[in-house]
Amino acid sequence: MHKEKALILCENSFGKYLGKTANGLVRHSERFEIIGVIDSAHAGKMAHEVVEGAKEDIRVYSDLKTALEDASKPDFLIIGVATIGGMIPEEFRPVLIEAIKNNINIIAGLHEFLNDDPELSKLAKEHGVELIDIRKEPPLENMHQFSDLCKNLDTVRIPVLGTDSSIGKRTTAIELVKALNARGIKSVFVATGQTGLLQGAKFGVPLDSIQGDYMVGELEHAIIKAYEEEKPKVIVIEGQGSISHPAYVSGSRAIITASQPNGIVLQHAPGRKYRNYRKKLLNLPMPDLREEIDLIEIFSKAKVLGITINNESMSDDEVEDIMARYEDEFDLPACDILRHGCDKLVEQIKRIFPELN
Amino acid sequence: MHKEKALILCENSFGKYLGKTANGLVRHSERFEIIGVIDSAHAGKMAHEVVEGAKEDIRVYSDLKTALEDASKPDFLIIGVATIGGMIPEEFRPVLIEAIKNNINIIAGLHEFLNDDPELSKLAKEHGVELIDIRKEPPLENMHQFSDLCKNLDTVRIPVLGTDSSIGKRTTAIELVKALNARGIKSVFVATGQTGLLQGAKFGVPLDSIQGDYMVGELEHAIIKAYEEEKPKVIVIEGQGSISHPAYVSGSRAIITASQPNGIVLQHAPGRKYRNYRKKLLNLPMPDLREEIDLIEIFSKAKVLGITINNESMSDDEVEDIMARYEDEFDLPACDILRHGCDKLVEQIKRIFPELN
Numbered sequence: 001m002h003k004e005k006a007l008i009l010c011e012n013s014f015g016k017y018l019g020k021t022a023n024g025l026v027r028h029s030e031r032f033e034i035i036g037v038i039d040s041a042h043a044g045k046m047a048h049e050v051v052e053g054a055k056e057d058i059r060v061y062s063d064l065k066t067a068l069e070d071a072s073k074p075d076f077l078i079i080g081v082a083t084i085g086g087m088i089p090e091e092f093r094p095v096l097i098e099a100i101k102n103n104i105n106i107i108a109g110l111h112e113f114l115n116d117d118p119e120l121s122k123l124a125k126e127h128g129v130e131l132i133d134i135r136k137e138p139p140l141e142n143m144h145q146f147s148d149l150c151k152n153l154d155t156v157r158i159p160v161l162g163t164d165s166s167i168g169k170r171t172t173a174i175e176l177v178k179a180l181n182a183r184g185i186k187s188v189f190v191a192t193g194q195t196g197l198l199q200g201a202k203f204g205v206p207l208d209s210i211q212g213d214y215m216v217g218e219l220e221h222a223i224i225k226a227y228e229e230e231k232p233k234v235i236v237i238e239g240q241g242s243i244s245h246p247a248y249v250s251g252s253r254a255i256i257t258a259s260q261p262n263g264i265v266l267q268h269a270p271g272r273k274y275r276n277y278r279k280k281l282l283n284l285p286m287p288d289l290r291e292e293i294d295l296i297e298i299f300s301k302a303k304v305l306g307i308t309i310n311n312e313s314m315s316d317d318e319v320e321d322i323m324a325r326y327e328d329e330f331d332l333p334a335c336d337i338l339r340h341g342c343d344k345l346v347e348q349i350k351r352i353f354p355e356l357n
Numbered sequence: 358m359h360k361e362k363a364l365i366l367c368e369n370s371f372g373k374y375l376g377k378t379a380n381g382l383v384r385h386s387e388r389f390e391i392i393g394v395i396d397s398a399h400a401g402k403m404a405h406e407v408v409e410g411a412k413e414d415i416r417v418y419s420d421l422k423t424a425l426e427d428a429s430k431p432d433f434l435i436i437g438v439a440t441i442g443g444m445i446p447e448e449f450r451p452v453l454i455e456a457i458k459n460n461i462n463i464i465a466g467l468h469e470f471l472n473d474d475p476e477l478s479k480l481a482k483e484h485g486v487e488l489i490d491i492r493k494e495p496p497l498e499n500m501h502q503f504s505d506l507c508k509n510l511d512t513v514r515i516p517v518l519g520t521d522s523s524i525g526k527r528t529t530a531i532e533l534v535k536a537l538n539a540r541g542i543k544s545v546f547v548a549t550g551q552t553g554l555l556q557g558a559k560f561g562v563p564l565d566s567i568q569g570d571y572m573v574g575e576l577e578h579a580i581i582k583a584y585e586e587e588k589p590k591v592i593v594i595e596g597q598g599s600i601s602h603p604a605y606v607s608g609s610r611a612i613i614t615a616s617q618p619n620g621i622v623l624q625h626a627p628g629r630k631y632r633n634y635r636k637k638l639l640n641l642p643m644p645d646l647r648e649e650i651d652l653i654e655i656f657s658k659a660k661v662l663g664i665t666i667n668n669e670s671m672s673d674d675e676v677e678d679i680m681a682r683y684e685d686e687f688d689l690p691a692c693d694i695l696r697h698g699c700d701k702l703v704e705q706i707k708r709i710f711p712e713l714n
Contacts, residue, residue, distance in 0.1 A: 211468070
């Protein structure tokens with residue numbers, strides 16, 4: 001399949017929390033061929049020197065001009081930041097204008113829509129350039145109501161939830177799907193956020209852009225569609241936020257009630273002390289792992305089947321220690337899938353669901 | 358204060374689940390003087406013969422024509438149904454058209470907007486009539502992010518949650534505010550749904566119309582505004598759905614994390630076997646009261662301080678029996694506030710929060 005070429009705009013955020021869309025795209029992209037990232041703070045480096053697990057041929061540029069001189073011409077400029085509140089950063093505007101003037105299409109996954117911006121949409125029209133807002137809610141008449149459909153599906157449904165936002169849920173989910181498929185267990189990924197959709201997920205919804213009344217029904221519909229079109233043995237659903245997160249209240253719960261899970265993978269960053277959400281301002285403490293597991297199991301009436309670890313702020317030894325401790329304390333497999341792969345998780349899934357063998 | 362006159366369109370649903378907006382408005386309305394209800398199924402009756410607790414001077418009419426002949430001319434026609442999915446019922450269209458042609462403004466709290474309907478909005482313009490959609494989300498740049506502000510407010514915050522949707526949370530909340538104010542404890546109501554807003558609540562948001570990322574922040578902002586403008590001793594927040602409801606996942610959680618409650622009132626209908634949501638199709642069982650209390654207390658880290666009873670499908674004796682049973686089993690006051698008033702609840706609140714005396 002021919003992939004369209006895309007450059008990612010991530011000034012000042014690549015490798016960081018707010019750069020999660022860029023960080024995801026340099027790791028995995030089915031729809032686009034990523035030809036570069038713009039972030040002057042890392043200009044001259046390769047993406048994998050900034051983001052662990054990134055592909056090795058992606059260069060980081062100081063600005064759009066330099067990128068266009070060096071790389072082949074992109075079809076798209078992707079806005080690679082996930083700002084809190086979802087506004088387009090004002091300092092991106094001159095770059096977006098420059099891109100449009102260079103006849104490059106722009107794609108964004110923010111709450112603020114490119115197409116609602118009079119200046120950008122006028123300019124785009126003049127240059128015959130497309131502005132794509134992937135986080136736009138479908139029209140009301142196309143949305144679905146919760147219909148209690150997943151519980152009877154003949155497929156194992158496993159959401160990858162987490163103890164915080166931007167902690168690696170999507171990356172783990174995608175790697176788990178790859179690993180299951182590699183073992184001959186047909187599996188499908190269902191995205192619930194803008195990055196997964198930008199990466200080219202065939203199934204999914206921009207969950208946190210959907211009004212409350214339709215969140216569960218829309219996600220349920222995406223899961224049913226994935227089942228009907230692919231007839232997979234396993235559906236892995238990307239988590240959102242965390243079930244205990246005070247600002248992101250609906251993601252995890254919508255994912256649980258929509259999917260009616262058979263088991264849950266929980267992603268955690270033992271080295272993270274405060275939630276990423278408006279960190280310096282609020283200092284919201286990370287949840288206790290045991291309490292988080294309890295909350296998830298009470299709500300979902302399903303069991304957490306494995307713990308996956310985000311190794312940020314941890315040495316290799318610390319990761320090894322914590323894995324051993326969690327395996328002992330929770331009697332569950334624990335692994336850092338970026339370093340160790342998904343073998344332990346796949347073994348556990350095969351053990352719990354013997355019908356997959 | 359001069360109230361505008363309003364007629365409520367509730368064909369086929371008055372007194373029922375889907376008629377909740379009408380049912381609420383005939384009980385309590387600060388903004389409008391309700392001059393009648395249209396529902397041919399109850400034509401000729403008075404509203405209080407259909408809806409317990411309704412004001413005694415509201416007549417039910419078979420259609421708009423009859424209402425206009427009998428009652429004084431309304432300023433507004435209010436769409437009094439809360440349809441699942443929030444679409445305008447197609448059979449209402451001729452009535453809306455007739456109303457516009459009679460120069461009556463229309464107000465709706467549905468997800469489908471009157472103003473987005475080309476036929477209605479064209480006709481409204483021709484007749485100089487206003488179409489008001491109260492459930493429209495504010496523009497992105499006016500919405501607020503969660504800021505962890507309520508925990509330090511010098512006011513007692515009490516959400517009225519429930520075990521199902523359309524079970525009496527709003528009615529209980531409003532009656533509780535009236536009762537507290539009558540005892541000299543200054544209290545304010547914060548609405549979270551279209552009916553409360555239509556009733557004229559000074560503070561509130563249409564919570565389930567707001568996209569996930571902004572739900573908590575927007576409600577928190579409404580609570581802070583209520584505090585700053587009124588400096589009440591108690592803020593009572595209307596609940597939405599139920600914390601265990603599979604389709605309405607975000608309401609209760611958003612209300613809990615936004616308000617950071619000091620205590621919670623729980624509304625329950627012991628005679629209800631199945632959730633109202635798409636009842637005949639899905640047969641979702643009602644939650645167990647003990648499990649619901651546990652879920653609420655785990656999530657909110659606050660205590661349920663009283664149980665209020667919706668007496669639907671119950672005899673007076675059954676209500677008395679269940680009250681006694683709950684008081685014994687949960688060691689909490691239980692009352693049917695429509696029949697017994699809020700005395701027990703107020704006493705309990707004064708006992709738990711002695712600073713209110």
